[in-house]
Amino acid sequence: MPVETKEEASYRQEGGVVHLSGRLDAEGSARLWRTIFQRSHKKRDAVKSIDASGLTYCDGAGIALLFALSRQTKASIDHLAPEFQKLLDQFSSDSFDRPVDPPRKISAIEKLGMGGAEFGRDLYDQVVFLGRMSVVSVRTFFRPSLVRWGDVWRIFEKAGVNAVGIVGMIGFLMGLIMAFQSAIPLKQFGVDIFVINLVALAMFRELGAIMTAILLAGRSGSAFAAEIGTMKVNEELNALKTMGIDDARFLVAPRMIAGIIATPLLSIYANLMGLLGGFIVMMSFGFPFAALYRQVTANVEISDILSGLIKSVVFGVLVAGIGCLRGLQTRSGATAVGDSTTRAVVSGIVLIVITDAIFAVIFYVLNF
Amino acid sequence: MSDAIIEVKDLTAGYEDNVILQGVSFEVQRSEIVVILGGSGCGKSTLLKHMIGLYHPPKGDVLINGKSIVHAEGEELQAILQSIGITYQSGALFGSLTLSENVRLPLEEFTDLPSDAMDLIAKMKLSLVGLEAFTGSLPSEVSGGMQKRAAIARAMALDPQVLFLDEPSAGLDPITSAELDQLILRLNESLGITFVIVTHELPSIYTVADRVVMLDKEIKGIAEIGSPEELRDKSQHEWIREFMKREVHPA
Incomplete structure (x- = not known):
């Protein structure tokens, strides 16, 4: 019994001949495809030819149906209108029958090795980058005019000044939360006045610097990677290179200088905001401002402030440097810039934490 | 010969x-x-x-x-x-710089010309490619053809x-x-x-x-x-x- 579509594509089999007729477009082919192949499969040997004389229209899907049917049954296609025959003649069974090399399977050990090699290459790139930046630093130290100071201030404004709001808010809330969380246990021992010492020391020595650096890694390190990565995709880095302009000096140095200036300043600001949060909590518990102020000034030493500042300068170098490096490493393709941005943030945060741990050991050994 | x-x-x-x-x-x-x-x-x-x-x-x-x-x-x-001067398929103009600043860049990097001289040269190079009226435009503000011409002007900045x-x-x-x-x-x-x-x-x-x-x-x-x-x-x-x-x- 003929199977019909609403577009009137129809199929019937009489003896060894399959008759196709009507409009064999995507819709008609979709309706007939499964039925035809189930039947022709069952009666595979029986199909000798395909009579296409009744076809009034045939698009890509229809040609695909004819092609697949003739390949499967090895039957000839007869009486196909010349305009459809031209379409069909563009495809040869030989090229479709040729085996395609399957993608090579990579074993777990190979993957491990490739990961190790990739890590090694990345480490090498970082060392080379560090070397290049050292050369640029020395050159620009002796000739400050080599630095594009206009770019430095523009980047400082974007990465530093525009981050004041978020850094201040997070710093304030950290101080506030720390004071609340520590006030309850310390109150049990009647030493809750020391809560402000805890807030001040934690912010100045550790949290102000690390929190600011992590915020900058997410906010500015990613922006540097995206900006430089886009320039690479747009061949702007090639243009710089062939103009004889060093991209490390032209693009990286202004960002690193801006990072080195912005991170300590933002870090100090975060410390003060954290302290403000602590003060507000403690004053709400009934401690007078003067007592809290005396407590802080008597117990926070200059070395506490300096240790945080030294770390924040190093964090500034790391955040800006890794952001720029990931931007310069951007490959081609639509996802490349996104990948670089992600890598900039992840690498930035990992490096900050590792460096902070190293600082902790050094400061402990030096009793700083 | x-x-x-x-x-x-x-x-x-x-x-x-x-x-x-x-x-x-x-x-x-x-x-x-x-x-x-x-x-x-x-x-x-x-x-x-x-x-x-x-x-x-x-x-x-x-x-x-x-x-x-x-x-x-x-x-x-x-x-x-x-x-030598090179222009790339995409033009490769620096998106954050105006057309004039793009052309000025090689002059800033490799010459000691005063700023007003560099401005004039940049404008002259842009006029050679018919873009003297767009010196203050950013690359994103001009058409693809203009970007290509501006890239040629930049490539010509140092008279290659x-x-x-x-x-x-x-x-x-x-x-x-x-x-x-x-x-x-x-x-x-x-x-x-x-x-x-x-x-x-x-x-x-x-x-x-x-x-x-x-x-x-x-x-x-x-x-x-x-x-x-x-x-x-x-x-x-x-x-x-x-x-x-x-x-x-x-x-």
């Missing part, structure tokens, strides 16, 4: 293990317009990038004014790079002897493309600039090219060198004659 400004000598071009061209040798004469042509994937842009020192060839050499761009380093490389253009007509309408051809001819005639152009645009090739270097993917090298008309009418290869007539090879 030969007055070659560029000499490509037995160059092997490619990326890492993938050799795309080998044994490529040809010369470009001073004030000549040479087009590098060939089918897709034959290595036209790769060859260009080796000629401008962007990639280091595994073998062979490229001499510009008799000096090797492959082996030069430091100030010598700097001097070679300042004698050679301009390398990578697909200058890509993505441009036929009228803008024809205007760009006229600009190339005008700069060649008035300033004597040598051009090395990678393009697929046959009308452009017939308009501007003195000679065409035809690359062949199969042999990974140069199939033939000649004027566009010679290649179209007298080439020893049928596919080149068809290519130059834009005819499809019969199946």
Whole structure:
């Protein structure tokens, strides 16, 4: 019994001949495809030819149906209108029958090795980058005019000044939360006045610097990677290179200088905001401002402030440097810039934490 | 007597293990317009990038004014790079700088000219390409054709002897493309600039090219060198004659 579509594509089999007729477009082919192949499969040997004389229209899907049917049954296609025959003649069974090399399977050990090699290459790139930046630093130290100071201030404004709001808010809330969380246990021992010492020391020595650096890694390190990565995709880095302009000096140095200036300043600001949060909590518990102020000034030493500042300068170098490096490493393709941005943030945060741990050991050994 | 400004000598071009061209040798004469042509994937842009020192060839050499761009380093490389100008397929203008600032950049980097002089020179270079009214525009504020012209102006900032253009007509309408051809001819005639152009645009090739270097993917090298008309009418290869007539090879 003929199977019909609403577009009137129809199929019937009489003896060894399959008759196709009507409009064999995507819709008609979709309706007939499964039925035809189930039947022709069952009666595979029986199909000798395909009579296409009744076809009034045939698009890509229809040609695909004819092609697949003739390949499967090895039957000839007869009486196909010349305009459809031209379409069909563009495809040869030989090229479709040729085996395609399957993608090579990579074993777990190979993957491990490739990961190790990739890590090694990345480490090498970082060392080379560090070397290049050292050369640029020395050159620009002796000739400050080599630095594009206009770019430095523009980047400082974007990465530093525009981050004041978020850094201040997070710093304030950290101080506030720390004071609340520590006030309850310390109150049990009647030493809750020391809560402000805890807030001040934690912010100045550790949290102000690390929190600011992590915020900058997410906010500015990613922006540097995206900006430089886009320039690479747009061949702007090639243009710089062939103009004889060093991209490390032209693009990286202004960002690193801006990072080195912005991170300590933002870090100090975060410390003060954290302290403000602590003060507000403690004053709400009934401690007078003067007592809290005396407590802080008597117990926070200059070395506490300096240790945080030294770390924040190093964090500034790391955040800006890794952001720029990931931007310069951007490959081609639509996802490349996104990948670089992600890598900039992840690498930035990992490096900050590792460096902070190293600082902790050094400061402990030096009793700083 | 030969007055070659560029000499490509037995160059092997490619990326890492993938050799795309080998044994490529040809010369470009001073004030000549040479087009590098060939089918897709034959290595036209790769060859260009080796000629401008962007990639280091595994073998062979490229001499510009008799000096090797492959082996030069430091100030010598700097001097070679300042004698050439390059425009990329995308224009590669710096998006955060205005057209004038883009053209000023090489002047700022390599000259001690006062700021007002650099402004004037930038405007003059932009006027050469018909963009004097757009000096303060950002690249994103002008059309693709204007960006290509501004890129040529930037490439000319330091008065190079050679301009390398990578697909200058890509993505441009036929009228803008024809205007760009006229600009190339005008700069060649008035300033004597040598051009090395990678393009697929046959009308452009017939308009501007003195000679065409035809690359062949199969042999990974140069199939033939000649004027566009010679290649179209007298080439020893049928596919080149068809290519130059834009005819499809019969199946």
